[in-house]
Amino acid sequence: MDKNNQQQIQPTSSSDSQNESIPDMGGGFPVLKYWAENTLSPEGFKIWKTLFHKSACLSCSWGTGGQKGGFTNEEGEKLQRCMKSVEAIASEIQPAIKTNFFEQRSIKELQQLTSREADRLGRWSFPVILSQGSSHYQRIGWDEIYQLAETAFKITPERVASYSSGRSSNEAAFLLQLMMRTLGSNNLADCSDLCHAPSTFGLKQIFGTGTSMVSLKSLQQTDCVVLAGSNASYNHPRLMNELIKLRERGGKVIVINPVKERGLVKFASPAFPIKSLLTGSEIASLYLQPIPGSDVALFIGIQKSLIEHQKINREFLQAYTENWSEVISDVCSISWETITETCGISQIEIEAAADIIASSPKVVFAWAMGITQQQNGVDNVSSIANTALITGNVGRLGAGLMPVRGHSNVQGFGSMGVTVRLKKEIQQSLEKLLGRSLSRLPGYDTQALIEAADEGKVDTLICVGGNLYGANPNSQKVKRALGKIKTIIYLATKPNLGHFHGLAQRQTIIIPVLNRFENPHKTTVESGNNFVRLNDQGQTHLKNADLIAEVDFLTELAYRLHGEHPVNWRKLQDTKYVRELISQTIPGFEKMANIDETKEEFTIGGRIFNQPHFPTPSGKAVMFVTPLPQLTLPQPQDFGVTNYTRGVVVALMTGRSYAQHNTVVYQVKDPYRGMSHRNCILMNRLDAESVGLQEHQRVTVRGNASQLENIEIIYGAIRPGAALMFYPEVNVIFNPPKESRCGTPAFKRVPVLVYL
Numbered sequence: 001m002d003k004n005n006q007q008q009i010q011p012t013s014s015s016d017s018q019n020e021s022i023p024d025m026g027g028g029f030p031v032l033k034y035w036a037e038n039t040l041s042p043e044g045f046k047i048w049k050t051l052f053h054k055s056a057c058l059s060c061s062w063g064t065g066g067q068k069g070g071f072t073n074e075e076g077e078k079l080q081r082c083m084k085s086v087e088a089i090a091s092e093i094q095p096a097i098k099t100n101f102f103e104q105r106s107i108k109e110l111q112q113l114t115s116r117e118a119d120r121l122g123r124w125s126f127p128v129i130l131s132q133g134s135s136h137y138q139r140i141g142w143d144e145i146y147q148l149a150e151t152a153f154k155i156t157p158e159r160v161a162s163y164s165s166g167r168s169s170n171e172a173a174f175l176l177q178l179m180m181r182t183l184g185s186n187n188l189a190d191c192s193d194l195c196h197a198p199s200t201f202g203l204k205q206i207f208g209t210g211t212s213m214v215s216l217k218s219l220q221q222t223d224c225v226v227l228a229g230s231n232a233s234y235n236h237p238r239l240m241n242e243l244i245k246l247r248e249r250g251g252k253v254i255v256i257n258p259v260k261e262r263g264l265v266k267f268a269s270p271a272f273p274i275k276s277l278l279t280g281s282e283i284a285s286l287y288l289q290p291i292p293g294s295d296v297a298l299f300i301g302i303q304k305s306l307i308e309h310q311k312i313n314r315e316f317l318q319a320y321t322e323n324w325s326e327v328i329s330d331v332c333s334i335s336w337e338t339i340t341e342t343c344g345i346s347q348i349e350i351e352a353a354a355d356i357i358a359s360s361p362k363v364v365f366a367w368a369m370g371i372t373q374q375q376n377g378v379d380n381v382s383s384i385a386n387t388a389l390i391t392g393n394v395g396r397l398g399a400g401l402m403p404v405r406g407h408s409n410v411q412g413f414g415s416m417g418v419t420v421r422l423k424k425e426i427q428q429s430l431e432k433l434l435g436r437s438l439s440r441l442p443g444y445d446t447q448a449l450i451e452a453a454d455e456g457k458v459d460t461l462i463c464v465g466g467n468l469y470g471a472n473p474n475s476q477k478v479k480r481a482l483g484k485i486k487t488i489i490y491l492a493t494k495p496n497l498g499h500f501h502g503l504a505q506r507q508t509i510i511i512p513v514l515n516r517f518e519n520p521h522k523t524t525v526e527s528g529n530n531f532v533r534l535n536d537q538g539q540t541h542l543k544n545a546d547l548i549a550e551v552d553f554l555t556e557l558a559y560r561l562h563g564e565h566p567v568n569w570r571k572l573q574d575t576k577y578v579r580e581l582i583s584q585t586i587p588g589f590e591k592m593a594n595i596d597e598t599k600e601e602f603t604i605g606g607r608i609f610n611q612p613h614f615p616t617p618s619g620k621a622v623m624f625v626t627p628l629p630q631l632t633l634p635q636p637q638d639f640g641v642t643n644y645t646r647g648v649v650v651a652l653m654t655g656r657s658y659a660q661h662n663t664v665v666y667q668v669k670d671p672y673r674g675m676s677h678r679n680c681i682l683m684n685r686l687d688a689e690s691v692g693l694q695e696h697q698r699v700t701v702r703g704n705a706s707q708l709e710n711i712e713i714i715y716g717a718i719r720p721g722a723a724l725m726f727y728p729e730v731n732v733i734f735n736p737p738k739e740s741r742c743g744t745p746a747f748k749r750v751p752v753l754v755y756l
């Protein structure tokens, strides 16, 4: 094994940057300051109005708002809005891009913008087109758009594809997939391919269902949360409230993360002004910092300790699981030495984690991108599920598995059938609805779409939100691949780098759309914990703008492509009818049919398990043996440098800074990690010093695709051998391996050379 992986020294806060301006806990007064600055600003009225609008928070999948009011969660608890919500709203209520803007700015100039600058241009407010040979985006009328779109879609269905991002509504998602499948195309790539696909895939093969099995109510009854590969303090701030309450009632939190994230050590929540905001609340009872990509080994270690101390629940395994004895014998056959060497955590610490899990009556296992964005993401998920199953922590209130999802409606997109792995039941209902069979050709997921485009196999692409260019690794290749597609249609609220770099060969069209709180009709979304919220209709602040609702655009396009039979597309412009179709075709959504009248938001049927009976053929959970990952790092010379180059190879984790939403950067600095701008690499002091580098020095970071120069080293509480940088900027330097079963890129273990 490589020397970088073998180092066993546990980072301590003393290896942190000495920068004294770093807050010593997550959340806290910087958050309140942000609230105050924004809500008291000239735009403050609009922000408050939107916060009180009866619609779900735009930002993350934790979910809040809807019919109970903007600040209320599904359990009726108040003050459930975080600063990220304000950040997202502030960006949406920007003024419109001026009508003469594109006359003054060429595409070349627009390509010089940073992510933040692109977002700051304002809201898309009229449709534009960039045609082959032209240097500027130009305004275009709706008739021409529909004519171009109709021609672009009326081709061999396999050459048509879509990509979507999880911010749009269930109604738009359902219509998108219905239009594509009616056409005969299964090419429904989605941002979840880059995100939680391994969770969905892994959970499905074990439990027959691919989503969280824990409701908020259930989480509130747990005694212990194991939080692996998630920085909830940045990305799901309201989950932090649950962890604070858990610690207060005497429960435990085990955090597994190569980075000691300040907010996961201590968090000051504005929701508890007296007991938490001033002094902060302890979050982690135990903080383990494994080698990136090694979580399977750590969970096998926990299982081994539980087996050795006879703390496994054999009755549960026998009654409710399959393959458990294979899993146990596999765990027993792996030595402690192999386990500790692979994950870089000592046996004592692993035993401590096992002890907490064994002594907690009810445990919830939660995870996010540190677990899924790995070459062995599905095994990671299986190893977490195995740990839960051998302790009987599945299928009862207060216990279970809880993937912490990404976008605010990413799970809804999956439920609505926007996926390359369509459920059999949905396929059958759709076939009944359309009166014919659907194509059986496997569709392109996101990475497959890029490959197919690069091979010249895609002519038309429709993107419902998102930033396909910015979200994918190997930016140069993505740009080249998209450039081979003849027509790309982007439906978007705000400009992003994809609109300026992800350009099609013949024509790139941008359709400006209304967002969740502006739509002229009601819509719905689904949270990561399976709760469906109803969004009231609203109005846009953009005056004289030429925007369209996503549902209106999709239904009109579908009408022009497919006519009125067997689906009356124009009738579906009234979203009530879309909800009727959803209730008929999507399992668990029966209550959707009457939601307009009842206003009753609901938890989707068949998802939350308070009994250990699962929708698998045998009714039992099917356990899988989880192979240990092989985690070697290349040598510096493998990056094509000379033997004299002063550099160190590290496993780079790429992810989110404090104030960005995916590819959209809101603020450049990440104060809680001491990273004052975007061109920083967070490293352990020992790695830098091992090759004579120092903090604040400017270095080159090279991956297997290209390199970034002038990157500032920042020391942090990150384990030796690991480093962290921000996407989307870093996506230019690497071409990562993919999860073999669901195509998710290994964004969290990118070998890079850091050198002078």
Ligand SMILES: Nc1nc2c(c(=O)[nH]1)N[C@H]1C(S)=C(S)[C@@H](COP(=O)(O)OP(=O)(O)OC[C@H]3O[C@@H](n4cnc5c(=O)[nH]c(N)nc54)[C@H](O)[C@@H]3O)O[C@H]1N2
Pocket (backbone or CB within 6 Å): 059, 060, 061, 084, 195, 228, 229, 230, 231, 232, 234, 235, 236, 256, 257, 258, 259, 261, 290, 291, 292, 293, 294, 295, 368, 369, 370, 371, 405, 406, 407, 653, 654, 655, 656, 657, 658, 660, 661, 662, 663, 748
């Ligand atoms: N404010 C805000 N909220 C968001 C988003 C946003 O960009 N901004 N994005 C939304 C979306 S789409 C998503 S998917 C989620 C993302 O939410 P998260 O998954 O929390 O976000 P990331 O920053 O990608 O990475 C999470 C953590 O994984 C850790 N990690 C990296 N590698 C490993 C590993 O090998 N093992 C373990 N155990 N940990 C590891 C990193 O140190 C980091 O703390 O957030 C959603 N919510």
Ligand SMILES: Nc1nc2c(c(=O)[nH]1)N[C@H]1C(S)=C(S)[C@@H](COP(=O)(O)OP(=O)(O)OC[C@H]3O[C@@H](n4cnc5c(=O)[nH]c(N)nc54)[C@H](O)[C@@H]3O)O[C@H]1N2
Pocket (backbone or CB within 6 Å): 164, 165, 166, 167, 168, 191, 192, 194, 195, 196, 369, 373, 406, 407, 464, 465, 466, 467, 468, 470, 471, 472, 473, 491, 492, 493, 494, 495, 496, 513, 514, 515, 516, 550, 654, 655, 656, 661, 662, 663, 664, 727, 728, 730, 731, 747
């Ligand atoms: N290196 C690296 N790369 C990653 C990740 C990582 O951790 N590391 N994470 C991956 C993950 S988890 C994800 S989910 C992807 C994110 O990938 P995407 O979902 O593709 O990207 P976003 O940046 O969320 O897309 C933002 C854009 O969506 C549009 N938008 C916002 N709201 C709406 C709406 O209501 N309707 C429409 N039509 N458009 C809207 C706006 O134009 C905005 O600019 O990135 C992935 N890429």
Ligand code: SF4
Pocket (backbone or CB within 6 Å): 057, 058, 059, 060, 061, 062, 063, 064, 080, 081, 082, 083, 084, 085, 235, 236, 237, 238, 239
């Ligand atoms: S935790 Fe997520 S859903 Fe809740 S208010 Fe914050 S961003 Fe919105």
Ligand SMILES: [Mo]
Pocket (backbone or CB within 6 Å): 191, 194, 195, 196, 405, 406, 407
């Ligand atoms: Mo995501």
